[in-house]
Amino acid sequence: MVAKVSAFAVLQLVLASSGLSAQSADPPRVWPDEGPFSWPPRATEPSIVADDLRTHVYQLAADSMTGRAAGTRGNFMATTYVASVFQRLGLRPAGDNGTYFQIVPVEGAEPNSPARNVIAILPGSDPALRGQYVLVGAHNDHEGLLSQALDHDALRAFNWVMRPQGANDRPGAPTREQQVRIDSLIAYARSIRPPRPDTVMNGADDDASGTGVLLEIAERFATGAAPRRSIVFISHAAEEGGLIGSRHFTDNPTVSLDSIVAAHNMDMVGNGGVADVRFGGPAQVQMLGARRLSAEFGDMIDSLNAVRAETMAIDYYWDRTNALNRFCRSDQVSYFRHTIPVTYFSTGYSIDYHMPTDEPQYIDYDHSARVGRFVHEIMSAVANRPTRLRVLPPEERDMSAQCGR
Numbered sequence: 001m002v003a004k005v006s007a008f009a010v011l012q013l014v015l016a017s018s019g020l021s022a023q024s025a026d027p028p029r030v031w032p033d034e035g036p037f038s039w040p041p042r043a044t045e046p047s048i049v050a051d052d053l054r055t056h057v058y059q060l061a062a063d064s065m066t067g068r069a070a071g072t073r074g075n076f077m078a079t080t081y082v083a084s085v086f087q088r089l090g091l092r093p094a095g096d097n098g099t100y101f102q103i104v105p106v107e108g109a110e111p112n113s114p115a116r117n118v119i120a121i122l123p124g125s126d127p128a129l130r131g132q133y134v135l136v137g138a139h140n141d142h143e144g145l146l147s148q149a150l151d152h153d154a155l156r157a158f159n160w161v162m163r164p165q166g167a168n169d170r171p172g173a174p175t176r177e178q179q180v181r182i183d184s185l186i187a188y189a190r191s192i193r194p195p196r197p198d199t200v201m202n203g204a205d206d207d208a209s210g211t212g213v214l215l216e217i218a219e220r221f222a223t224g225a226a227p228r229r230s231i232v233f234i235s236h237a238a239e240e241g242g243l244i245g246s247r248h249f250t251d252n253p254t255v256s257l258d259s260i261v262a263a264h265n266m267d268m269v270g271n272g273g274v275a276d277v278r279f280g281g282p283a284q285v286q287m288l289g290a291r292r293l294s295a296e297f298g299d300m301i302d303s304l305n306a307v308r309a310e311t312m313a314i315d316y317y318w319d320r321t322n323a324l325n326r327f328c329r330s331d332q333v334s335y336f337r338h339t340i341p342v343t344y345f346s347t348g349y350s351i352d353y354h355m356p357t358d359e360p361q362y363i364d365y366d367h368s369a370r371v372g373r374f375v376h377e378i379m380s381a382v383a384n385r386p387t388r389l390r391v392l393p394p395e396e397r398d399m400s401a402q403c404g405r
């Protein structure tokens with residue numbers, strides 16, 4: 001954190017002395033990772049690219065979605081958005097009663113705004129294999145609204161110094177030196193813009209980023225030659241309430257669970273830079289679970305990564321240690337408990353984790369696109385293999401993560 005803040009301070013000095021910020025067309029930024037506050041939506045292209053992700057994430061994480069809490073109007077609007085993209089791509093509905101939606105019961109849902117999984121299928125091209133499925137998912141809900149407004153820049157200044165992993169961190173009171181740094185960051189913010197009281201938990205990284213990548217992967221598959229096996233795209237409901245939507249789907253599957261050969265979950269794939277997380281970088285991806293049920297799955301991913309042009313820096317630290325009980329904290333758990341080989345992809349916990357500052361202007365869209373291209377390539381390889389991934393016999397499985405389910 002010290003290095004991060006001092007680099008930032010140097011940048012301020014450079015800008016102040018050179019007059020660079022005055023020459024720029026963009027308004028001055030408080031935070032070095034801050035992009036524009038708005039992004040006019042535009043037509044997307046078949047490949048998985050940063051601007052398409054901007055189009056999806058700026059809409060899904062807009063204040064008008066009111067934090068997408070499961071069972072609220074905002075979350076309902078987000079699921080409608082996801083279904084509209086599936087429909088535009090010509091994907092086959094795979095929810096209830098011929099729709100894209102599977103209603104997920106949650107407590108306290110607003111009238112006419114049920115929580116919903118959004119599910120679509122791209123049929124495989126090989127008649128002998130299209131009865132098997134490769135699944136990819138992300139979650140469509142987040143934490144809704146705060147009961148009391150917080151000042152955006154002041155909160156981010158505090159977290160910048162005190163909470164590198166956002167709500168995961170429970171820091172004590174700042175030392176005097178830390179308080180000086182926090183105060184100077186706030187003073188800088190105040191010098192270029194007014195305070196911004198904020199109640200919306202936008203969830204741009206968590207998990208509009210994964211949802212955007214899901215839609216980009218869907219578009220990539222739908223516009224190319226179909227793989228041999230079929231693909232299931234699923235936008236899970238009510239993840240934040242305890243993995244409710246993924247559990248509901250695996251308890252009430254709309255495609256037989258036996259026919260799902262592998263699952264891929266993406267949750268928070270937008271904040272993995274050098275300054276965001278430990279071992280971060282432009283091609284970093286944290287991967288969990290790949291070998292827990294199928295050694296072949298993990299081996300295949302590593303081999304593929306070793307020879308592709310855009311090599312990813314895979315970080316297995318969280319899988320090895322299960323620090324912060326990480327493997328048990330997203331929708332992969334629901335597939336794991338049904339012995340479906342599943343890999344969890346994330347760029348990790350950043351300062352905006354479960355904070356009202358988790359907004360679209362802080363997402364690294366180039367990085368998210370890289371993760372998306374990687375997941376798409378893995379899925380293509382799994383979907384086109386002559387044989388299913390081999391599931392390990394029970395005694396060889398890694399059951400070390402105690403997810404209590």
Ligand SMILES: [Zn+2]
Nearest residue numbers: 206207267268
């Ligand atoms: Zn999440």
